[in-house]
Amino acid sequence: MTTSLPAPRAEATPTTGSPAGAPEPSGPARDLPSATLGGDRQRSVEQIALLLFIIVPFVALLAAVPLAWGWGVSWLDLGLLVVFYFLGCHGITVGFHRYFTHGSFKAKRPLRIALAxxxxxxxxxxxxxxxxxxxxxxxxSDAEGDPHSPWRYGETLPALMKGLWWAHMGWMFDKEQTPQHVYAPDLIKDPAIRRISRQFILWTAVSLLLPPLIGGLVTWSWQGALTALFWGSLVRVGLLHHVTWSINSICHAVGKRPFKSRDRSGNVWWLAVLSCGESWHNLHHADPTSARHGVDRGQVDSSARLIRWFELAGWASDVRWPKRSRLDARRRVENPEESAPAQTA
Known part of the structure; x- marks a missing residue:
């Protein structure tokens, strides 16, 4: 592959439970049970499912605007869209990202399973x-080996346009390059998490079928079920997909960079609410294990607020809230306007 990305760095960003800097193992690590649908070597089922679950919601998302303009959308359908959107969004941001990937806090077993x-x-x-x-x-990150850097093909405008497409969604259809037994052995060793991972299609079906079930029961009509399927399932999933993927593409191409990081991650304010706080991406790459990404005044981060509620309820512990001294050490001195008091809890 020809690329203008810099060579991999010697140091690695720490991730809890991840042997990210280790060579590919042989022996016991190789013998870990598969957590991938269809097995690590037979991913055709997962790839077909992924393609289907990307294309169908995307088509629905494109159709949403003219349909809403012509026929409108009911409060029930809008409510289902919002509730299931933020359920899945926080499942990704709090669960998959801050908890499972980076270990920003410890969770009791029921919460761990619920987040998965x-x-x-x-x-x-x-x-x-x-x-x-x-x-x-x-x-x-943004070096050779990054699965989805928008700078993969270079820094010219045509290269960046191609790279943005790759970072946004093209990379998901590339040949599998991430050995799960190297980067996520801690999750594979957990029988409950491994089972949930292999049940991807089951939980996808639950996600897509619950809104039409609720819509049909509330309105007691097939029409109510169908409109709930369109808005609460398909449009909702399509919107969430593109907001999440924008963190990979847009937030690594543009945005303010008040903190020192080893890559081009930036803060994109207009994605903050829809991304549940993930678009404060510069701080995240400057301090990956921090439970809060929006640390400056006015930076909305609903995921951090939810983690705080889990902590107050006793479901989460050892939360890695950002400390002022740690933030000051990472802040760029050439950005005095970004030095507003940070939120540390």
Whole structure:
């Protein structure tokens, strides 16, 4: 592969439970049970499912605007869209990302399982695969080996346009390059998480069928079920997909960079609410294990708020809240306007 990305760095961004800097093992590590749908070597079922679950919601998302303009959308359908959107979004941001990938906090067993299921309902792939890919992304962020850097093809405008497409969704259809037994052995060794990961299609079905079931029962009509399927399932999944993928593409191409990181991650404010706080991406790459990404005044981060509620309820512990001294050490001195008091809890 010809690429203008820099060579991999010697140091690796730390991720809890991830042997990201280790060579590919042989022996016992190789013998870990598969957590991938169809097995690590037979991914055709997962690839077909992924293609289907990307294309259909995307088509629905494209059709949503003219349909809403012509026929409108009911409050029930809108409510289902919002509730299931933020359920899946926080399942990804709090569960798959901050907890399973980076170990930003410790969770009691029921919460651990609930987060794995909620994240699976976002229809972004099995939890073990998602975590493995993201840990690899942090090890090689915007360097050779990064699964989805928008700078993959160079820095000219045509190269960046091609790279943005690759980072947004093209990379998911590339040949599997992330060995899950290397990047996520801790999850594979957990029978419950391994089972949930292999049940990706089951949780996808639950995610897609619950809105029409609720819509049909509330309205007691097939029409209510169908409109709930369209808005609460297909449009919702399509919107969540593209918001999540924008963190890989847009947030690594543009945005403010008040903190020092080893890559081109930036803060994109207009994605903050829809991404549940993930678009404060510069701080995340400057301090990956931090439970809060939006640390400056006015930076909305609903995922951090949810983690705080879990902590207050006693479901989460050892939360890695950002400390002022740690933030100050990572802040760029050439950005005095970004030095507003940070939120540390």
């Amino acid at each position: 299921i909620a994240g699976s309902m976002a229809v972004e792939g099995p939890v073990v695969r998602w975590v493995a890919d993201h840990r690899k992304h942090h090890k090689f």
